[in-house]
Amino acid sequence: MESVFSNVVRAPEDPILGVTVAYNNDPSPAKLNLGVGAYRTEEGKPLVLDVVRRAEQQLVNDPSRVKEYIPIAGLADFNKLSAKLILGADSPAIQESRVATIQCLSGTGSLRVGAEFLKKHYHQSVIFIPKPTWGNHPKVFNLAGLSVEYYRYYDPSTRGLDFQGLLEDLGAAPSGAIVLLHACAHNPTGVDPTSEQWEQIRQLIRSKSLLPFFDSAYQGFASGSLDTDAHSVRTFVADGGECLIAQSYAKNMGLYGERVGALSIVCKSSDVASKVESQVKLVVRPMYSSPPIHGASIVATILKSSDMYNDWTIELKGMADRIISMRQQLFEALQAKGTPGDWSHIIKQIGMFTFTGLNKEQVAFMTKEFHIYMTSDGRISMAGLSSKTVSHLVEAIHAAVTRVA
Amino acid sequence: MAMMARTIRNSASRRTMMMSRPIFGLRSMSSWWKNVEPAPKDPILGVTEAFLADPSPDKVNVGVGAYRDDNGKPVVLDCVREAERRIAGTSFMEYLPMGGSVKMVEETLKLAYGDNSEFIKDKRIAAVQSLSGTGACRLFADFQTRFNPGSQIYIPVPTWSNHHNIWRDAQVPQKTYHYYHPETKGLDFKGLMDDVKNAPEGSFFLLHACAHNPTGVDPTEEQWREISQLFKAKNHFAFFDMAYQGFASGDPARDAKSIRIFLEDGHHIGISQSYAKNMGLYGQRVGCLSVLCENEKQAVTVKSQLQQLARPMYSNPPLHGAQIVSTILGDPELKSLWLKEVKIMADRIIGMRTTLRESLEKLGSPLSWEHVTKQIGMFCYSGLTPEQVDRLTSEYHIYMTRNGRISMAGVTTGNVGYLANAIHEVTKSS
Numbered sequence: 015m016e017s018v019f020s021n022v023v024r025a026p027e028d029p030i031l032g033v034t035v036a037y038n039n040d041p042s043p044a045k046l047n048l049g050v051g052a053y054r055t056e057e058g059k060p061l062v063l064d065v066v067r068r069a070e071q072q073l074v075n076d077p078s079r080v081k082e083y084i085p086i087a088g089l090a091d092f093n094k095l096s097a098k099l100i101l102g103a104d105s106p107a108i109q110e111s112r113v114a115t116i117q118c119l120s121g122t123g124s125l126r127v128g129a130e131f132l133k134k135h136y137h138q139s140v141i142f143i144p145k146p147t148w149g150n151h152p153k154v155f156n157l158a159g160l161s162v163e164y165y166r167y168y169d170p171s172t173r174g175l176d177f178q179g180l181l182e183d184l185g186a187a188p189s190g191a192i193v194l195l196h197a198c199a200h201n202p203t204g205v206d207p208t209s210e211q212w213e214q215i216r217q218l219i220r221s222k223s224l225l226p227f228f229d230s231a232y233q234g235f236a237s238g239s240l241d242t243d244a245h246s247v248r249t250f251v252a253d254g255g256e257c258l259i260a261q262s263y264a265k266n267m268g269l270y271g272e273r274v275g276a277l278s279i280v281c282k283s284s285d286v287a288s289k290v291e292s293q294v295k296l297v298v299r300p301m302y303s304s305p306p307i308h309g310a311s312i313v314a315t316i317l318k319s320s321d322m323y324n325d326w327t328i329e330l331k332g333m334a335d336r337i338i339s340m341r342q343q344l345f346e347a348l349q350a351k352g353t354p355g356d357w358s359h360i361i362k363q364i365g366m367f368t369f370t371g372l373n374k375e376q377v378a379f380m381t382k383e384f385h386i387y388m389t390s391d392g393r394i395s396m397a398g399l400s401s402k403t404v405s406h407l408v409e410a411i412h413a414a415v416t417r418v419a
Numbered sequence: 420m421a422m423m424a425r426t427i428r429n430s431a432s433r434r435t436m437m438m439s440r441p442i443f444g445l446r447s448m449s450s451w452w453k454n455v456e457p458a459p460k461d462p463i464l465g466v467t468e469a470f471l472a473d474p475s476p477d478k479v480n481v482g483v484g485a486y487r488d489d490n491g492k493p494v495v496l497d498c499v500r501e502a503e504r505r506i507a508g509t510s511f512m513e514y515l516p517m518g519g520s521v522k523m524v525e526e527t528l529k530l531a532y533g534d535n536s537e538f539i540k541d542k543r544i545a546a547v548q549s550l551s552g553t554g555a556c557r558l559f560a561d562f563q564t565r566f567n568p569g570s571q572i573y574i575p576v577p578t579w580s581n582h583h584n585i586w587r588d589a590q591v592p593q594k595t596y597h598y599y600h601p602e603t604k605g606l607d608f609k610g611l612m613d614d615v616k617n618a619p620e621g622s623f624f625l626l627h628a629c630a631h632n633p634t635g636v637d638p639t640e641e642q643w644r645e646i647s648q649l650f651k652a653k654n655h656f657a658f659f660d661m662a663y664q665g666f667a668s669g670d671p672a673r674d675a676k677s678i679r680i681f682l683e684d685g686h687h688i689g690i691s692q693s694y695a696k697n698m699g700l701y702g703q704r705v706g707c708l709s710v711l712c713e714n715e716k717q718a719v720t721v722k723s724q725l726q727q728l729a730r731p732m733y734s735n736p737p738l739h740g741a742q743i744v745s746t747i748l749g750d751p752e753l754k755s756l757w758l759k760e761v762k763i764m765a766d767r768i769i770g771m772r773t774t775l776r777e778s779l780e781k782l783g784s785p786l787s788w789e790h791v792t793k794q795i796g797m798f799c800y801s802g803l804t805p806e807q808v809d810r811l812t813s814e815y816h817i818y819m820t821r822n823g824r825i826s827m828a829g830v831t832t833g834n835v836g837y838l839a840n841a842i843h844e845v846t847k848s849s
């Protein structure tokens with residue numbers, strides 16, 4: 015019998031996850047994985063935070079815990095605590111019950127559910143996303159039925175923010191268009207607006223009635239401070255306007271595979287927030303009915319205990335500090351080697367990724383000759399570097415820059 | 420450009436102004452969402468919400484299909500507790516691949532297709548870990564819309580209410596086929612076969628592999644064979660939703676019989692599998708979507724496309740539930756313990772069916788309650804009308820969905836008498 019799917023063609027490898035696949039297949043002992051953004055220790059190992067292990071044990075040892083379906087919108091305490099985390103405990107939006115928060119499957123799930131809600135209930139179906147952005151963003155929005163436009167963001171000549179271009183493009187956006195903003199630690203470039211620039215962006219967005227949709231995947235992970243990394247989001251909420259926020263606990267709590275995140279929709283009134291929540295549930299039910307319990311339970315356990323919360327902030331700062339130190343080491347090593355070019359962007363950029371400025375050919379060269387794995391846009395995950403491997407990377411970059419156009 | 424320059428030059432003074440008055444747009448005073456209507460409560464999950472809010476000590480929840488033990492308590496299987504003990508503290512929490520845990524998927528396919536399935540050996544099955552049964556159905560529906568645009572899905576009447584939502588949100592047009600016969604409270608086999616015959620060649624059909632939800636009415640083995648033959652003649656595609664394997668009869672191989680018949684007859688089927696009920700892993704959201712292909716190459720291709728649909732939905736599926744499943748199914752002792760525990764759950768429900776029926780007959784009910792023991796699985800389609808259901812709720816604090824579906828898993832030796840009496844009271848004048 016012929017298959018009804020015999021016309022299906024093979025999909026290309028995911029550009030980001032495909033890097034790890036290639037890395038795994040490489041037998042070289044010198045190989046280095048600077049592809050996917052998952053934190054690694056100095057020893058190059060994945061990390062489960064101590065505080066997460068403690069929360070896990072607590073859950074396992076509690077015989078009263080069951081595995082029932084959790085509500086469609088997820089665990090209530092997880093939702094409240096997540097909103098507090100991103101908006102601040104004293105946020106008037108929370109105090110006025112104007113925030114609808116729904117547990118979702120990490121950042122991806124929060125973005126997708128938010129996008130589907132917008133497609134159904136918002137008057138505009140175009141979303142402006144920065145150029146470049148995380149490779150999965152356009153797919154998420156397209157599948158939700160939104161059309162995607164780009165606004166200028168990265169300036170290759172400065173390896174910094176193209177602020178003029180950003181203001182022009184958002185200034186030209188149709189009134190009410192949705193705007194995707196990376197709350198901090200822009201992925202893939204690591205280039206963030208300054209707080210003055212954020213203020214101008216906020217004013218422009220509000221003056222054009224554009225709808226901000228924040229992707230917050232690195233709160234606490236970028237600067238080491240949860241409050242600092244939430245600053246952009248909080249200034250928008252402080253002006254009383256509405257916005258959407260996708261939060262992920264993949265990196266900052268190391269809960270990658272457990273798929274924990276939250277979608278918050280900040281509304282003008284509590285009445286609206288309650289109706290909005292009910293409609294978001296209708297998006298979730300035909301997608302996966304209700305979110306997974308395990309990761310959210312770990313997060314709630316940690317966030318509601320002041321001891322565990324404090325311990326978490328310390329471990330989080332430890333991860334952020336290691337990455338900042340790697341940036342410093344890489345920069346200094348390139349300086350010492352005399353590698354041509356200005357490499358100061360390595361220490362100016364923030365978060366897990368550095369947009370090196372290396373081109374596709376140089377990247378391919380580094381992979382082939384030095385077994386260094388990274389995405390072809392020149393993005394390296396600083397989390398994958400250690401003091402031991404910096405020199406290998408420097409050799410590779412130096413060779414690529416001097417031998418490959 | 421001149422405008423922009425002016426804006427920037429004046430930005431300092433504007434900034435001062437901004438401090439005292441937030442900037443809004445044209446719709447400054449109202450919300451973007453003021454036209455959003457409150458959504459209706461989910462007909463199934465709304466029942467439990469109402470139950471929880473009821474202060475009566477006599478209240479009984481026979482609404483949502485989650486298993487309860489004879490004390491009315493949720494159950495975490497021993498095999499699950501043991502698996503969790505082994506997992507906690509020992510593993511990393513890295514991302515799974517987009518297609519999920521390979522080990523968990525392998526074990527799951529064995530359950531559906533058979534331990535020694537030639538299709539598994541020949542690598543002809545495209546399979547990905549999914550967010551339980553809902554997620555598997557949704558991925559398939561999205562796949563159907565992308566690769567068979569213009570196709571419809573035939574859905575039985577009645578079915579789990581969320582099936583309609585799933586294919587609707589995937590933008591696959593729906594048609595229905597006859598399934599439940601209200602007069603016999605059994606299968607409308609003739610109606611079903613007529614609809615299968617009259618559907619255009621190559622139509623997509625949703626079939627409940629066993630323990631049909633909400634009716635509990637399954638075709639007999641002989642009827643399944645006839646359905647399969649007719650499907651063959653019409654070149655239809657069979658998509659099986661199997662949410663209750665092991666939970667229906669107590670024997671997973673027996674509960675997969677319908678699927679095995681279709682496989683023997685050469686159909687290329689799709690299957691949604693869920694561990695929500697049979698492993699009690701409800702909240703973990705763990706399941707599997709599989710599509711049987713012509714050959715290994717096609718299976719690799721189809722799997723790659725399923726992953727493309729998962730990536731923009733949630734990137735990769737959750738780890739914990741999958742770890743529990745692979746730990747249990749990968750360890751012969753734990754697997755054997757699981758099979759025992761599944762049988763205990765199934766047997767308790769079968770026992771409750773018998774007790775409920777006998778209690779109603781003892782009360783002298785004028786109606787026949789034969790269907791209570793003929794139907795199978797978690798649910799009993801009682802035949803109660805919405806009005807009778809409303810009376811059960813308002814007068815007796817008994818909660819069930821308004822289609823008269825009783826979750827037998829919520830019936831216990833402690834409440835079966837109360838339940839029988841209440842049902843008798845609202846039906847005795849029928």
